[in-house]
Amino acid sequence: MKRPQMPQPPYPYKEDPVVIVNTDDQTKLAGALTIPDGAGPFPAVILISGSGAQDRDETIFGHKPFLVLADYLARRGAAVLRCDDRGAGESGGEHLAATTAVRAADVGWMIDYLLTRKEIDRKRIFLLGHSEGSVIACLAASRNPLAAGIILLGAPGLSIEENLYLQNTLLRKAEGAGDGAIAQANILQRKIFSVVKEVTDDEEARAKLREIYSSNMYERLTDSQKKSIDERIATLLTPYFRDIIKCEPSIPLSKVSCPVLAIIGEKDLQCPPKDNIPALEKALRAGGNQNFRVIEMDGLNHLLQSSTSGSMSEYASIEETISPRALAAISDWLLSIK
Numbered sequence: 327m328k329r330p331q332m333p334q335p336p337y338p339y340k341e342d343p344v345v346i347v348n349t350d351d352q353t354k355l356a357g358a359l360t361i362p363d364g365a366g367p368f369p370a371v372i373l374i375s376g377s378g379a380q381d382r383d384e385t386i387f388g389h390k391p392f393l394v395l396a397d398y399l400a401r402r403g404a405a406v407l408r409c410d411d412r413g414a415g416e417s418g419g420e421h422l423a424a425t426t427a428v429r430a431a432d433v434g435w436m437i438d439y440l441l442t443r444k445e446i447d448r449k450r451i452f453l454l455g456h457s458e459g460s461v462i463a464c465l466a467a468s469r470n471p472l473a474a475g476i477i478l479l480g481a482p483g484l485s486i487e488e489n490l491y492l493q494n495t496l497l498r499k500a501e502g503a504g505d506g507a508i509a510q511a512n513i514l515q516r517k518i519f520s521v522v523k524e525v526t527d528d529e530e531a532r533a534k535l536r537e538i539y540s541s542n543m544y545e546r547l548t549d550s551q552k553k554s555i556d557e558r559i560a561t562l563l564t565p566y567f568r569d570i571i572k573c574e575p576s577i578p579l580s581k582v583s584c585p586v587l588a589i590i591g592e593k594d595l596q597c598p599p600k601d602n603i604p605a606l607e608k609a610l611r612a613g614g615n616q617n618f619r620v621i622e623m624d625g626l627n628h629l630l631q632s633s634t635s636g637s638m639s640e641y642a643s644i645e646e647t648i649s650p651r652a653l654a655a656i657s658d659w660l661l662s663i664k
Contacts, residue, residue, distance in 0.1 A: 327388045331647045333397035338363055346409065346439045348432050355432055356416035357382045357409030360400040361445050369450035370405040371477070371660060372436050374429075374466075376457030377570075379414035379421035384456065387642035391456070391629060394647045395656070402657050405446055407436055422564035426461060426573060433466035437473070450474045452660055455481065457597060457628065460588075461575050468581035475585040475663050477656055480597045480628045483605025486573040487519055489597055496595040500637040514538070522562050522571055535559045576605060580613035587619050587659045589652055591626030593636030619659070623651060 339362045346355045362368055373392045375384045383390035396406040412419030412432070424432075433453065440446045453476045455463030460481035467473035482489045491512055498508045517538050525531040536544040539555045547555070561567060588606055590599040599622045610618045627633035630652040631644045 327642065328645045329389065329647060330645055331394045332390065333393060337397070337400075339400040344407070344409075344439065346432075346435050348435045350431055351419075351428075353412060353419040353432070354417060355409045355412070355419075355435070357407060358396075359440075359443070360396045360406040360408075362400050362403050362405060364403075366405075366445040367447040368403060368405045368445060369452065369474075369660060369663075370407060370440050370446045371399060371452040371454050372433060372440070373406060373408040374433060374453060374455040374459035374462050375411055376455075376459045376480075379411045381415040382408040382410045384408075386629070389629065389641070389647045391648055395454075395653070398653050399657055399660070402661065404657070404660055405440075407440060409436065422561065422566045425565050425569040426465060427569075429462045430465040430469065433462060434470055437466075437470055441472070448472070450663065452477065452663070454479065454656070457481070458486070458570070461486075461573060461578060464575065464578035464582050467584055468578050473584050475587070475660070476582065477660065478586065478588040478606075479630060479652075479656075480590055480594055481588050481602070481606060482575045482597050483579070483602040483607075483609060485575070486570050489602070490519075490571075491515060492598050492601060493596045496598060496636075497638060500595060500635050501639065518562065519571055522568060528563050531563055532556075532559055535562065576609035576612075579606065579609035582610065582613060582615055585617040585663055586610060586615065587621075587656070589621045589623060589630065589655060591628060591630055591633070591636070592622050592624045593626060593633045594628045595636040595638075596628040621655060623649065623655075626652065 339360055342359045344357050344359050383393040392408045396408055399406050410417040411421055412424050413421035437451055440451055441448050451472055452474055453463040453467055456479045460478040463476045467476045494511055495508050521531050521534045540547055603620055607620055625632050626649050627636045629641055630648050631646050632649050633640055
């Protein structure tokens with residue numbers, strides 16, 4: 327697959343391997359710090375990935391968005407710290423055991439690490455979150471006065487649960503599903519999420535979810551079918567999912583006092599702008615933040631690629647990793663904050 331934006335040597339910057347320890351639970355987070363040429367000190371940005379255990383490059387569908395972003399920013403004078411998520415790459419820990427609060431604490435330790443580097447301007451440390459990572463960025467920034475600003479890409483303003491319903495509807499419609507099939511899928515999702523949120527005992531929740539997934543025919547299923555259902559249920563009952571399905575992004579958003587840039591693609595079907603931009607702006611205003619900018623970029627999908635339909639089926643076939651318009655907007659805003 328062609329990936330024309332993949333960085334190619336020679337590089338006008340250096341990249342140091344790093345290992346950061348969250349001493350709350352002794353989890354090691356491995357990553358890389360990209361440092362521009364020159365004397366510095368440089369502004370720095372910490373990249374925070376979306377859902378799933380992502381590596382430091384946020385590798386997805388043959389693309390490496392965070393690697394492209396780190397290269398772009400380093401060439402323009404900003405240092406970039408990106409780490410493998412818990413349970414991914416060279417990092418320790420288990421992704422599905424980590425709640426939003428735990429991941430925000432990881433970001434706090436990353437900020438502390440940057441403060442030890444003489445090349446970094448300690449007054450210009452920024453957080454950039456993509457998708458679900460934007461919630462982590464907001465939570466970390468609300469806890470840490472050293473955050474000079476945050477950049478939110480494809481960020482939810484509505485609850486994660488509500489976005490999953492919207493996502494289910496829009497993605498299925500883009501792939502040709504009929505209204506009846508979409509409605510049935512949403513009904514099933516609501517039943518499942520209701521159990522996950524309300525039934526705290528794992529064994530009781532597991533039994534109820536087996537009934538929902540099998541239409542009360544679990545015992546008649548083959549061993550292979552039972553295994554498939556039980557694997558889905560095991561993920562739903564992890565600390566990560568039990569936490570994220572109750573997540574209201576408006577709460578950490580309303581506690582962010584530093585400057586904010588939010589970019590959402592007009593064709594984003596995973597975090598649709600029509601529903602999420604008003605919620606984002608409302609939450610920021612509710613907290614008294616007057617220094618924010620929200621941009622809806624024409625023609626871009628959830629990965630901020632130039633897209634035809636916004637469907638996930640396009641992600642791999644699109645050669646562009648991140649739109650140059652989005653890259654320029656991120657860089658220009660970040661470097662403008664003094």
